[in-house]
Amino acid sequence: MATAISRPATYGLMAEFITPQALYDAVKAAKAEGYEKLDAHMPYPVEDICHEVSNHKRSKVSMIVFIGGLTGAVFGFLFQSWAMGALPWLQDLTSQIFNYQGYPYNIGGRPYLSWPAFIPVTFELTVLFGAFSAVIGMFALNGLPSPYHPVFNVERFSRHSVDRFFLVLESEDPKFDQAETRSFLEGLGPEEVMDVDW
Amino acid sequence: MSTPETSSAATVGTNPDLTPPSDRQILSPDHDAETLTNKVSSIVFGRTPLWMYGVFALSFSLVGLLLISVVYLVVKGTGIWGLNIPVAWGFAIINLVWWIGIGHAGTLISAILLLLNQDWRNSINRFAEAMTLFAVACAVMFPLLHTGRPWIAAYWLLPYPNTMWLWPNFRSPLMWDVFAISTYGTVSLLFWYVGLVPDLGTLRDRAKNIHLKRLFHSLAMGWRGSAKHWHNYEMAYLLLAGLSTPLVLSVHSVISFDFSVAQLPGWHATIFPPYFVAGAVFAGFAMVMLVMIPVRFAFGLHDMLTSRHLQNMAKVTLVTGFIVCYGYLAEFIFAYYSGNPYERYAIAENRPFGPYNWAWMMLIFCNFLAIQPLWFKKVRQSPVALWVISFIISIGMWLERFVIVVMSLHRDFLPSSWDRYAGTIWDWGLYLGTIGFFFSLMFLFIRFVPMIPMSELKILLPEARVKGDGHH
Numbered sequence: 131m132a133t134a135i136s137r138p139a140t141y142g143l144m145a146e147f148i149t150p151q152a153l154y155d156a157v158k159a160a161k162a163e164g165y166e167k168l169d170a171h172m173p174y175p176v177e178d179i180c181h182e183v184s185n186h187k188r189s190k191v192s193m194i195v196f197i198g199g200l201t202g203a204v205f206g207f208l209f210q211s212w213a214m215g216a217l218p219w220l221q222d223l224t225s226q227i228f229n230y231q232g233y234p235y236n237i238g239g240r241p242y243l244s245w246p247a248f249i250p251v252t253f254e255l256t257v258l259f260g261a262f263s264a265v266i267g268m269f270a271l272n273g274l275p276s277p278y279h280p281v282f283n284v285e286r287f288s289r290h291s292v293d294r295f296f297l298v299l300e301s302e303d304p305k306f307d308q309a310e311t312r313s314f315l316e317g318l319g320p321e322e323v324m325d326v327d328w
Numbered sequence: 329m330s331t332p333e334t335s336s337a338a339t340v341g342t343n344p345d346l347t348p349p350s351d352r353q354i355l356s357p358d359h360d361a362e363t364l365t366n367k368v369s370s371i372v373f374g375r376t377p378l379w380m381y382g383v384f385a386l387s388f389s390l391v392g393l394l395l396i397s398v399v400y401l402v403v404k405g406t407g408i409w410g411l412n413i414p415v416a417w418g419f420a421i422i423n424l425v426w427w428i429g430i431g432h433a434g435t436l437i438s439a440i441l442l443l444l445n446q447d448w449r450n451s452i453n454r455f456a457e458a459m460t461l462f463a464v465a466c467a468v469m470f471p472l473l474h475t476g477r478p479w480i481a482a483y484w485l486l487p488y489p490n491t492m493w494l495w496p497n498f499r500s501p502l503m504w505d506v507f508a509i510s511t512y513g514t515v516s517l518l519f520w521y522v523g524l525v526p527d528l529g530t531l532r533d534r535a536k537n538i539h540l541k542r543l544f545h546s547l548a549m550g551w552r553g554s555a556k557h558w559h560n561y562e563m564a565y566l567l568l569a570g571l572s573t574p575l576v577l578s579v580h581s582v583i584s585f586d587f588s589v590a591q592l593p594g595w596h597a598t599i600f601p602p603y604f605v606a607g608a609v610f611a612g613f614a615m616v617m618l619v620m621i622p623v624r625f626a627f628g629l630h631d632m633l634t635s636r637h638l639q640n641m642a643k644v645t646l647v648t649g650f651i652v653c654y655g656y657l658a659e660f661i662f663a664y665y666s667g668n669p670y671e672r673y674a675i676a677e678n679r680p681f682g683p684y685n686w687a688w689m690m691l692i693f694c695n696f697l698a699i700q701p702l703w704f705k706k707v708r709q710s711p712v713a714l715w716v717i718s719f720i721i722s723i724g725m726w727l728e729r730f731v732i733v734v735m736s737l738h739r740d741f742l743p744s745s746w747d748r749y750a751g752t753i754w755d756w757g758l759y760l761g762t763i764g765f766f767f768s769l770m771f772l773f774i775r776f777v778p779m780i781p782m783s784e785l786k787i788l789l790p791e792a793r794v795k796g797d798g799h800h
Contacts, residue, residue, distance in 0.1 A: 154794045157555075170555035173361060173530070174786040175562050178794045183555035189563035199571075213487060213495040233493050240499065247499040250582055254507040257575045261515040261568055265522055268564035272557040275549035282552070288533040290553045291526065293361030293786075 138301035141280035141328050142167075143311050144287070145297045145320035150176040153295035156318045157182045160299060163314060167303035171281065171296040191267050198263025199256045206255030207248055216243035283327045298326060349634040351709070354448045354788065356631035361786045364632075368778045368785075369534045371627060376775060379626060384771045390764020397757035398473065406476050408754045415737045415749035420474040422729040423759055425583055426611065427467035427766075428509065429604075429725060432576055433612025434460030435516060438523070439572035442565075448640055450784040451632050455623075456616050457520045458777070462769040463615075464513040466762040471505070473758070501585035508582040515575055519568045522561070525551050526783040580604040587732065593674035594736030597662055603655030607725060610648035610695075613641050614721035619770060621715045623779070632780055635709055642708040645721065649699040652728075656692070670741055683748065684735050687727050694724025 147153045153170055157179060160168050170183050212220045215234025225231045234242050269275070281287050281298060290296050297320075299311055315323045349356045359367075401408060411418050434456035441449035472478040482488075485506045487495050496503050528548035535541045551557070581601035588600035617638065624633045663675035679688045698720040701707040708714070739746045751759075773779065786792060 149791055150794050151791075171553040172555065172558070173365075173553060174526070174783045174792065175558040176555075176792065176794050177562075180555045180559040180562065184559045189560045191560050191563040192567060195564075195567045195571075209487075210498040214498055230489060231493070233495055235497060237497060237499055244499055250501075250504040250578070250585075251498055251507045253578060254504075254511040254575075257515060257571045257578075258511045260571045261518050264564045264567045264571070265518045268522070268560045269549060271560045272554070274551065274557070275546070277545070277550050279550065279552055291530040291533045291551075291783075292365045 137328070138306070139308070140301055141283075141326040142298050142300040142302075142306065143308075143315055144281065144284055144299075144324045144326050145315040145318060146286060146289075146322050146324070147295040147297065147320055148293075150179065150295055152319065153297060154179050154182065156297045156315075156320070159318055160297065160314075164305050165299050165303055165311075166305075167300040169298045169300070171287070171290040171298065173291050173293060173295075190271055191264060194267035194271075195260050195264045198267070199260030202259025203252055203256040205259070206252040207245075210248040210251055211243055211245070214242055214244075214248075216241075280326050280328050284324050286322065286324065294321075349631060349636075351635055351639075354451060354634055354636050355785065356634075359631060359789070360791070361789060364785055364789075365530060365534070365782050367632070368780045368782050369531060371774070372531060372776060372778055373534065373536075377626070380771060380775065384768065387764045387767035387771065390760055391768050392764075393757050394761025394765055397754055397761050398469075400754060401473060401758070402478075406474065408752060410750050410752045410755055412747055412749065414740055414745050414747055415734055417733050417737060418749060419751045419755040419759060420470040421586075422726065422733050423762065424467050424470040425604075425729045425733075426726050427463045427470075427762065428512075428583060429580065429608035429611040430615045430722075431460035431463035431467070431512075431516070431612065432580060432605070432608035433616050434458070434463075435512075435519075435572050435576040436609050436612065437616070438519060439569040439576065442569040443573060446640075447788055448637055450788060451780055452616070452620065452637055452641075453784070454520070454523060454777075454781045455620060455779050456612075457516060457523070458770065458773045458779070459612075459616060459619065460516045461513070461520060462766050462773075464509065464516065465769070466766050468509060468513070469762060470758075501582065501589045504582045505586060508579045512575060512579045515568070515572055519565075519572055522565060522568060523781060523784070524777070525549060525561075526553065527778045527781060529553065530782055531778065577605055580608045587736075592736050592740060593668070593670040594659075594732065596671075597659060599655055599658045599662065603652065603658070606648045606651035606655065607728060610645060610652050611722060611725035613645045613648065614718040614725070617641055617645070617714050617718040618722060619767075621711045621718075623774060625711070629780070632785065638711060638714055639705075639708040642702050642714055642717075645718075646699055646702040649695060649702075649721070653696045656696075674736055674739070678739055679731065679735055682735065682739065684731070684738075687730050687735070691724055691727040691731055694720045694727060698724065 145156065147156060150172065153172065154176065157168070157170055161182070168183065170179050172179065208217070208220065211217045211232075212224065213232040215221060215232040221231045236242075240247075281290075281296075286294070287296060297315070297318075299306060299315065301308075305311075312323055347356055347358045409418060409420070434453075437449045437456040438453040442453075472481050475481045475484065484496065485503075487498075496506075525548050528544050529551035532541050532544035532548055535544055581604065584600035584604035587595035588597055590596060620633060621638070624630060659675050663671045666672070679685065698717055701713065702717065707717075734749050738749050
């Protein structure tokens with residue numbers, strides 16, 4: 131049995147399937163059986179499997195991008211207005227904190243806060259911040275980059291990026307039992323069931 | 329249509345004699361996930377074809393020309409160009425607009441067509457997006473070199489705290505350009521890289537050499553195709569497409585503001601933003617076909633870049649070409665309707681009858697007459713005809729920018745300040761140099777990066793669909 135000190139003998143068990151349909155059915159069966167710590171690996175995104183494995187939860191990436199984009203918009207507009215010396219309260223604030231402020235240019239008698247002219251840059255910064263939050267957020271939520279992962283110890287796993295579909299049941303799952311889980315997986319009709327070493 | 333069994337898959341992978349895809353198909357029906365992977369990754373892992381040394385040598389020699397032109401420019405200053413007063417914007421701006429425009433097709437294909445659920449874009453998006461990146465790289469050289477001392481260009485262009493308390497003027501379209509182009513280049517790179525991550529994972533798993541494996545593993549960030557990862561990945565990719573769509577429309581709009589915000593007759597027109605964006609897509613699709621048709625032939629990619637791809641691109645070219653021609657017509661109508669004599673002179677007299685009317689007439693030939701054959705299916709099905717038309721369009725779109733920039737500037741309000749303009753040998757050297765730079769990068773990309781997105785193409789396979797039990 132696994133204790134807090136000694137971890138289980140293996141990372142888990144892996145079953146290989148040929149079609150996404152077989153993997154989908156296997157994921158459904160494993161969940162019905164009560165397995166919770168499981169993952170599927172596939173060469174291309176199959177929407178139904180993604181939804182099933184992530185328990186039909188919405189990806190958090192969209193919220194991260196919304197916050198990132200909003201930050202870009204607010205920062206972009208305030209920065210330009212400040213640099214063009216258009217916001218006295220912000221000028222006061224930055225001169226008190228940094229002893230530094232924007233510079234009010236009079237260009238063709240236009241108002242200092244000529245906000246329509248600040249929109250293009252505000253928009254670009256919204257997109258820039260949004261895009262960076264999408265990419266960084268996606269990698270962070272996925273725990274990438276991760277140079278090492280036990281699944282790579284399985285030789286046949288190298289086909290996960292080509293044409294094969296893998297179901298992994300993790301040994302940390304309370305329902306996991308080396309022998310029982312293996313016979314469960316073999317009952318799903320996989321090509322092969324493999325131990326995943328640490 | 330047969331779904332190949334896995335046993336036959338291995339033999340198909342080594343056998344190039346696949347059933348040719350029909351006119352409507354975007355992928356040969358004989359392909360499965362393994363044969364697709366084999367074919368695309370074999371270009372990366374295989375030997376460099378002999379012809380590639382030849383074309384690379386040619387384009388790289390033009391990079392040599394670029395270096396010479398840049399060095400001489402830096403030593404002597406922008407006086408070596410044909411610029412004068414009143415034509416203070418010459419080749420540098422023409423080429424900037426031309427190159428940025430070429431890049432736009434890549435973002436249109438990868439982002440807008442993704443949002444519109446056009447699955448044929450899956451085979452060509454990486455290729456087109458690589459073009460975007462390289463075209464932007466060529467484009468940014470021009471305004472930077474136009475500053476004369478590019479190594480201190482950051483001093484004027486980027487807002488940073490400095491001891492003089494001075495900031496760039498955010499009310500200027502030139503400043504908007506800095507943000508639009510740099511954002512465009514950055515976001516395109518991010519989008520391209522995110523799309524590449526799963527394929528880098530595939531390359532890692534296919535690589536035999538341990539060092540290559542490590543390299544691809546690092547570049548793929550340790551991607552392992554987990555369903556949980558794909559879940560976030562798909563959302564991020566969709567949102568990047570959603571962000572890139574307004575971005576690509578904004579970039580050429582902002583570039584058109586460089587002209588339309590000014591008071592000069594021929595520039596000061598409200599039609600400019602949509603007209604520029606359509607022109608950009610038009611030129612971009614032409615360039616995609618110009619590069620893709622020979623590559624498709626050289627690598628025998630007819631099973632993945634099918635006739636349907638070329639026909640669809642030809643249709644987009646025809647439509648955007650007509651929007652551009654509508655822009656030409658609208659300029660004439662504006663000139664007449666405005667009642668402004670300067671505007672009328674610039675558009676309706678100087679363009680068709682002035683000293684540069686050859687440029688204007690060639691423009692009408694290239695961008696209006698030459699695209700008319702695209703109405704016919706036979707032409708859209710012929711790669712050679714498409715290639716020739718694309719070549720003509722690429723010239724036509726360069727001429728369009730010549731007409732807008734030079735023909736508006738050289739005769740403005742006061743006849744006493746009129747002058748003529750011609751590019752010098754250094755203008756041409758720099759321009760040809762960037763073309764060589766673009767193609768050199770393109771060949772490196774084709775050689776070292778899977779130019780067809782394997783993971784995205786596999787989604788189109790018939791077996792990729794899963795019958796769920798109905799709850800979504």
